[in-house]
Amino acid sequence: MTKLELVCPAGTPAALRVAVDAGADAVYMGFRDETNARNFPGLNFSVDELSEALDYAHAAGAKVLLAVNTYAAAGNSEPWIKAVDNAAKLNVDAIIMADIGLLDYAHRTHPDLRLHLSVQASASNAVAINHYTKEFNIRRVVLPRVLTVPEIRDINSKIAINTEVFAFGGMCPMAEGRCSMSSYITGKSPNMNGVCSPASHVTYIQQGHDLKTNLADFTINKFGPNEQAGYPTLCKGRFTANEETGYLFEEPTSLNATGILLELMEAGVTALKIEGRQRSKAYVREVVQNFRAAIDAAEQGERMVIEMDNLSEGGQNTTGAYNKKWM
Amino acid sequence: MSSKTENHTAHEAFSPLLVAGMVIRPLPVAPLNRLLQHLTAHIQINHPAILERLRPLNGKHFLICPADIPHEMRLIVGDGHVECLIEDEFMGPVDVTISGPFLSLMDMMDGKVDGDALFFSRNLTVEGDTEALLTLRNAMDSDDIDLRAEILASFGPLKSPLAAALNIGEYLFHSLSRDMSSLSHALTKPLSNRCDGLEQENQGLHDKVAQLDKMLTKTQNRLQSLSRKTSL
Amino acid sequence: MDVMNNAKLSLGPLLFNWDSDKIRDFYFAIADEAPIDYVYLGEVVCAKRLAGKNYLPEVVERLDNAGKKIIFSGLMLVLDNRDMTALESVAAMAPEYLIEANDMSAVSMLWQQNHAIGPFINIYNEATLKYYEDGGATRISLPPELPAKSLRALAKVARSELEVQIFGRLPLAISSRCYHARAHKLHKDGCQYVCEKDPDGMTVDTMDGQKFLTINGLQTLSYSYCNLMAELPELGQMGIQNFRLSPHDVDMVKVSRIYRNRLDGKIDLEEANDILEAEMFATRFSNGYYHDEPGQKQVETS
Numbered sequence: 136m137t138k139l140e141l142v143c144p145a146g147t148p149a150a151l152r153v154a155v156d157a158g159a160d161a162v163y164m165g166f167r168d169e170t171n172a173r174n175f176p177g178l179n180f181s182v183d184e185l186s187e188a189l190d191y192a193h194a195a196g197a198k199v200l201l202a203v204n205t206y207a208a209a210g211n212s213e214p215w216i217k218a219v220d221n222a223a224k225l226n227v228d229a230i231i232m233a234d235i236g237l238l239d240y241a242h243r244t245h246p247d248l249r250l251h252l253s254v255q256a257s258a259s260n261a262v263a264i265n266h267y268t269k270e271f272n273i274r275r276v277v278l279p280r281v282l283t284v285p286e287i288r289d290i291n292s293k294i295a296i297n298t299e300v301f302a303f304g305g306m307c308p309m310a311e312g313r314c315s316m317s318s319y320i321t322g323k324s325p326n327m328n329g330v331c332s333p334a335s336h337v338t339y340i341q342q343g344h345d346l347k348t349n350l351a352d353f354t355i356n357k358f359g360p361n362e363q364a365g366y367p368t369l370c371k372g373r374f375t376a377n378e379e380t381g382y383l384f385e386e387p388t389s390l391n392a393t394g395i396l397l398e399l400m401e402a403g404v405t406a407l408k409i410e411g412r413q414r415s416k417a418y419v420r421e422v423v424q425n426f427r428a429a430i431d432a433a434e435q436g437e438r439m440v441i442e443m444d445n446l447s448e449g450g451q452n453t454t455g456a457y458n459k460k461w462m
Numbered sequence: 463m464s465s466k467t468e469n470h471t472a473h474e475a476f477s478p479l480l481v482a483g484m485v486i487r488p489l490p491v492a493p494l495n496r497l498l499q500h501l502t503a504h505i506q507i508n509h510p511a512i513l514e515r516l517r518p519l520n521g522k523h524f525l526i527c528p529a530d531i532p533h534e535m536r537l538i539v540g541d542g543h544v545e546c547l548i549e550d551e552f553m554g555p556v557d558v559t560i561s562g563p564f565l566s567l568m569d570m571m572d573g574k575v576d577g578d579a580l581f582f583s584r585n586l587t588v589e590g591d592t593e594a595l596l597t598l599r600n601a602m603d604s605d606d607i608d609l610r611a612e613i614l615a616s617f618g619p620l621k622s623p624l625a626a627a628l629n630i631g632e633y634l635f636h637s638l639s640r641d642m643s644s645l646s647h648a649l650t651k652p653l654s655n656r657c658d659g660l661e662q663e664n665q666g667l668h669d670k671v672a673q674l675d676k677m678l679t680k681t682q683n684r685l686q687s688l689s690r691k692t693s694l
Numbered sequence: 695m696d697v698m699n700n701a702k703l704s705l706g707p708l709l710f711n712w713d714s715d716k717i718r719d720f721y722f723a724i725a726d727e728a729p730i731d732y733v734y735l736g737e738v739v740c741a742k743r744l745a746g747k748n749y750l751p752e753v754v755e756r757l758d759n760a761g762k763k764i765i766f767s768g769l770m771l772v773l774d775n776r777d778m779t780a781l782e783s784v785a786a787m788a789p790e791y792l793i794e795a796n797d798m799s800a801v802s803m804l805w806q807q808n809h810a811i812g813p814f815i816n817i818y819n820e821a822t823l824k825y826y827e828d829g830g831a832t833r834i835s836l837p838p839e840l841p842a843k844s845l846r847a848l849a850k851v852a853r854s855e856l857e858v859q860i861f862g863r864l865p866l867a868i869s870s871r872c873y874h875a876r877a878h879k880l881h882k883d884g885c886q887y888v889c890e891k892d893p894d895g896m897t898v899d900t901m902d903g904q905k906f907l908t909i910n911g912l913q914t915l916s917y918s919y920c921n922l923m924a925e926l927p928e929l930g931q932m933g934i935q936n937f938r939l940s941p942h943d944v945d946m947v948k949v950s951r952i953y954r955n956r957l958d959g960k961i962d963l964e965e966a967n968d969i970l971e972a973e974m975f976a977t978r979f980s981n982g983y984y985h986d987e988p989g990q991k992q993v994e995t996s
Contacts, residue, residue, distance in 0.1 A: 147604035177604070415603045421576075
């Protein structure tokens with residue numbers, strides 16, 4: 136059994152340095168435009184910043200993975216093509232992609248560039264993954280957050296490439312890359328714009344001691360005076376269905392897989408991904424340090440459950456779909 | 463609110479430390495503004511990448527309201543520069559207001575604590591242009607800023623006595639900050655009770671409207687099936 | 695507008711969990727009375743719903759006899775062995791029938807054979823369109839999220855028949871979690887098939903009573919019903935000739951006639967929308983995605 140690789144988020148150069156210093160095996164980031172799925176204001180890297188990031192990470196023995204994981208726009212694929220070309224020119228250790236047209240381009244134009252299949256491609260079974268492998272020689276797949284541990288084990292027994300799974304952070308209850316709820320409400324979607332429930336459409340309204348969160352004039356949630364709040368993401372809100380009001384899609388909660396690393400290793404997982412390029416470097420520091428310890432312990436066959444409720448949405452955590460009870 | 467909390471709050475209102483806290487008076491504005499000027503100038507010279515990330519915010523005004531000290535600060539993003547001033551009442555509207563305990567705000571700026579976590583736990587409240595706030599937060603977080611060190615560095619040779627002052631100040635502040643927040647809680651309590659009352663009234667009205675809306679939907683559905691039947 | 699006699703109407707796969715009798719009656723009416731050219735059949739949302747359904751042979755026969763072209767649609771989210779088995783049995787009907795792939799696994803099974811691609815496969819640009827066409831896709835139903843400028847750019851280079859949904863609630867998301875079961879405080883494994891209680895999906899409101907979304911088992915749909923009546927001429931000018939009506943628990947025969955009459959120039963836009971709105975009283979319609987606006991918006995066209 137090989138040691139789990141720890142793949143950490145870097146929304147900014149400072150977060151990258153923090154992640155590397157805290158023990159990341161690999162760091163992932165995106166360019167500062169719509170070519171990546173965390174196209175948030177003030178975040179991400181210029182070409183020059185990526186170049187410096189590569190030097191810093193490589194000096195510490197960490198890999199750099201570039202996410203170009205949104206879908207290129209019809210009639211305007213230039214920014215995506217440029218991102219792929221820049222990644223190849225700078226010699227990133229791998230590029231994480233979802234768009235078939237781009238995978239095809241990268242595979243043909245830069246045969247030496249290592250390709251990872253983004254979670255945004257929603258490859259949820261071995262047949263789909265093997266298709267991508269055969270066609271584009273992808274070397275790793277990031278699995279969608281809708282699979283159970285036994286399902287992951289089954290997939291690993293039928294594919295020949297690495298699997299990376301989410302281990303901490305925001306929970307997407309929907310199959311990633313196949314959700315346009317955000318654009319239905321705000322006009323901006325993860326696939327086309329690299330954002331979900333974008334801040335530009337969020338309003339916080341303080342009503343006495345209560346906090347109301349609106350997304351494009353739709354009420355997403357209301358929190359009482361001492362209640363833990365969550366992101367104003369539209370699938371994490373409270374809604375009314377079947378005459379009851381509650382968290383219909385997902386509670387404000389974060390994924391935390393520190394407690395099931397042994398099971399994930401046993402299921403053949405190669406790498407663990409920490410979500411949160413939009414989070415601060417304080418978050419990155421704490422989560423990476425904790426996972427470094429948990430992975431090192433797991434290598435010795437020890438289970439180390441680390442609670443990080445202070446960093447979690449709603450102050451709670453879950454093992455999500457890894458445990459079938461979630462469904 | 464549970465009766466337990468009521469008792470607790472009542473106890474706080476009579477805390478002798480609270481009364482001690484009340485002797486802290488607002489500091490004179492001019493030297494504070496000079497300090498802020500020094501500080502922003504210093505940060506701008508040493509962290510040009512942050513300014514680059516702030517570019518989309520040209521013209522935005524942020525009001526920073528530490529809940530536990532008597533001054534509010536206004537941060538104004540200009541074209542390639544930022545300005546920070548002590549707020550006064552003639553300064554006009556702001557785009558974003560951010561409030562929270564002073565040390566939490568400072569730690570967030572430093573990258574020592576996670577802003578989202580502060581927000582989840584309701585230690586931070588924000589109002590206004592959410593995107594602008596996020597841009598500011600992300601830009602500040604994109605480089606390594608140690609506000610305490612920047613304050614010292616910006617004053618050059620004065621460094622060590624000021625360092626001592628900062629340390630003592632912070633020590634005192636830490637020990638007082640808990641009581642300060644209790645004080646503000648105690649002072650705002652009557653108002654917040656009134657707000658809660660209004661809020662309840664509002665909620666009642668809201669429920670009524672929702673009820674009416676439900677009835678309307680039902681009526682519409684009935685009409686719909688009726689119109690389907692008649693058209694057959 | 696120019697008469698669009700060449701335009702074809704298709705009936706998308708039924709997204710809701712109706713019982714066999716209701717499905718049978720529905721398709722019999724479509725076969726006998728609806729001016730629809732293509733009919734997509736099959737379960738795309740949840741493989742569990744296939745249990746005990748026995749309508750297919752009769753429905754296929756009736757549609758065949760009526761001269762409707764049948765396309766079989768595959769599942770959109772394939773996770774476990776049950777899903778994979780369901781999908782394989784659909785794919786096995788090729789090449790006798792055209793199969794619509796809605797997951798990459800189906801694309802892989804149908805690779806280099808003639809097949810259709812459904813709206814749950816992400817096609818956002820020319821290179822991706824070309825990739826699927828090179829792999830044997832002859833009929834492609836595009837994601838509902840695409841704005842007119844993307845549709846135009848894709849239509850310009852397409853070698854396959856492109857299709858766009860012009861009527862019905864929009865599919866927005868799919869999950870491994872069942873929201874119908876969750877709303878009834880049930881686990882997915884013991885769901886008691888509660889999704890069959892809502893033949894048009896279960897409405898989701900915000901805490902302030904705003905109409906927000908619709909849930910349908912594992913799927914989330916829009917609250918509003920897409921209606922691209924006004925956009926038909928422009929779509930035709932782009933070269934898009936296939937228009938999908940997504941089935942709902944309304945008189946779909948009548949709905950399809952309204953769109954057909956409009957395409958044939960027998961009624962004008964205002965009249966067509968008036969009849970549709972009278973038929974679907976108190977329904978909220980939207981066309982926002984087409985106009986590069988939030989999907990829930992209704993953009994007035996003149």
